[in-house]
Amino acid sequence: QVQLVESGGGLVQSGGSLRLSCAVSGRTLDYLAIGWFRQSPGKDREWVSCTSGSDGRSYYADSVTDRFAIARDNANNALYLEMHNLKPEDSAVYYCAADPFRTCYANLAYDYWGQGTQVTVSS
Numbered sequence: 001q002v003q004l005v006e007s008g009g010g011l012v013q014s015g016g017s018l019r020l021s022c023a024v025s026g027r028t029l030d031y032l033a034i035g036w037f038r039q040s041p042g043k044d045r046e047w048v049s050c051t052s053g054s055d056g057r058s059y060y061a062d063s064v065t066d067r068f069a070i071a072r073d074n075a076n077n078a079l080y081l082e083m084h085n086l087k088p089e090d091s092a093v094y095y096c097a098a099d100p101f102r103t104c105y106a107n108l109a110y111d112y113w114g115q116g117t118q119v120t121v122s123s
Helices: none
Strands: 003-007 011-012 016-024 033-039 045-054 058-060 068-071 078-084 091-099 116-121
Touching: 003 068, 011 058, 016 033, 016 091, 045 068, 045 091, 058 068, 078 091
Parallel strands: 011 116
Antiparallel strands: 003 016, 016 078, 033 045, 033 091, 045 058, 068 078, 091 116
16 A cells, blocks of 8 residues: 655745655655646646656656656655746645556556645735
């Protein structure tokens, strides 16, 4: 059983930065695909980014490319989503998700999900 716990959300002004954490237990990162998703009120949950355990490569949605980056902490079996130049439209609950299929993908079919952490960007 894989468990994920997100943290690091909060309130930030437009143009600011936040770093979200995803603590993973039950399997090491090398054997997991990890995805980041977000959902704002009235909208579908959308894919933001993911990283593959198979080769460590990361991928990003067009809306966050060049602003967001995934960082891996293998020693602590954790992932971080570093978010810069935040915009009000980035406000959402952010989730990390895991799948034992080691190559990540940009849809909602991940097996394990965290509880989410709220990010609010004020204008």
